[in-house]
Amino acid sequence: GAGVSQSPRYKVAKRGQDVALRCDPISGHVSLFWYQQALGQGPEFLTYFQNEAQLDKSGLPSDRFFAERPEGSVSTLKIQRTQQEDSAVYLCASSSSLGISYEQYFGPGTRLTVT
Amino acid sequence: AQRVTQPEKLLSVFKGAPVELKCNYSYSGSPELFWYVQYSRQRLQLLLRHISRESIKGFTADLNKGETSFHLKKPFAQEEDSAMYYCALRTDKLIFGTGTRLQVFP
Numbered sequence: 001g002a003g004v005s006q007s008p009r010y011k012v013a014k015r016g017q018d019v020a021l022r023c024d025p026i027s028g029h030v031s032l033f034w035y036q037q038a039l040g041q042g043p044e045f046l047t048y049f050q051n052e053a054q055l056d057k058s059g060l061p062s063d064r065f066f067a068e069r070p071e072g073s074v075s076t077l078k079i080q081r082t083q084q085e086d087s088a089v090y091l092c093a094s095s096s097s098l099g100i101s102y103e104q105y106f107g108p109g110t111r112l113t114v115t
Numbered sequence: 116a117q118r119v120t121q122p123e124k125l126l127s128v129f130k131g132a133p134v135e136l137k138c139n140y141s142y143s144g145s146p147e148l149f150w151y152v153q154y155s156r157q158r159l160q161l162l163l164r165h166i167s168r169e170s171i172k173g174f175t176a177d178l179n180k181g182e183t184s185f186h187l188k189k190p191f192a193q194e195e196d197s198a199m200y201y202c203a204l205r206t207d208k209l210i211f212g213t214g215t216r217l218q219v220f221p
Contacts, residue, residue: 003158033209042119042201042211043159056208091159104209106159 002026004107006092012113013082021077021110025094032075033104034067035091043091049075050098082114117142119204121212128192129220136187136215138176138202147205148185150176154198162187162200172196192219 005024013019025032030051035043036059045059051072060067064083069075079086089111093104118141128134140146150162163171165178165185176187185202197219202212 040124040213042121042203042213043209044211045208048208059208093159103161108158 004092004094004105006090006107006110008110009108010111010113012115015083015114016081018078018080019082019112021079021090021112023075023077023092023094023107025073025075025092026096026105027073029094029096029105030072030098031095031104032069033093033095034075034077035093036061037089037091037109039088046077046090079112082112084114087112087114117204117206117210119202119210119212121200121202121215123215124213125216125218127218127220130194131191134187134189134192134196134217134219136200136202136217138185138187138212140183140185140202140204142183142204142206144206146178146180146183146185148176148178149203149205149209150174150185150187151201151203151211152198153201159201192217194219194221 007022032049034046037043047067048056049069052069064080066078089109091109092107095104120139149164151159152162153159174189178185199214199216201214204210
């Protein structure tokens with residue numbers, strides 16, 4: 001079966017532009033996570049959804065970051081007025097378990113470059 | 116503070132040599148620790164978790180609460196072990212270390 005997919009795989013944005021990153025989790029997975037991975041760093045937690053409910057958004061770095069999962073499946077991470085420090089790989093992961101599962105299935109990531 | 120430290124950015128060994136990738140953690144609760152691996156051009160994936168005490172691809176990791184460590188070990192490295200390795204701690208979220216790149220030379 002298909003794994004987690006993300007689109008686009010690469011995105012170049014001019015500073016100040018808005019971007020939207022999409023995540024298609026594994027079918028039936030109730031939990032969905034977003035991470036930000038800066039160059040040379042490990043993934044850092046951004047936000048967590050259980051079905052359509054956003055249960056934890058403590059990792060979102062500013063109010064320019066917004067995530068949604070309206071039907072409990074596909075999720076979109078939106079970044080408004082992008083800044084250079086937003087340049088990173090954005091990873092999505094899903095899990096069949098409720099809560100913060102250790103066994104998360106990761107997508108390939110979206111590499112965002114802000115110029 | 117909750118933190119995972121991987122002190123080595125790069126570890127280079129020759130095929131057949133023993134490997135130890137270091138991981139230390141800081142957490143006041145009962146720790147749950149994991150190792151994730153990312154092979155070249157592949158996705159991040161779970162390698163092993165301390166609870167299961169299993170050996171995956173010849174790798175093992177023992178949780179040492181006294182030293183707050185969870186080092187990953189393999190007695191004889193193979194070229195196909197070359198990858199990025201991330202140690203992770205589960206609290207109310209997964210906290211990853213900065214990763215260690217393992218290079219195994221022929």
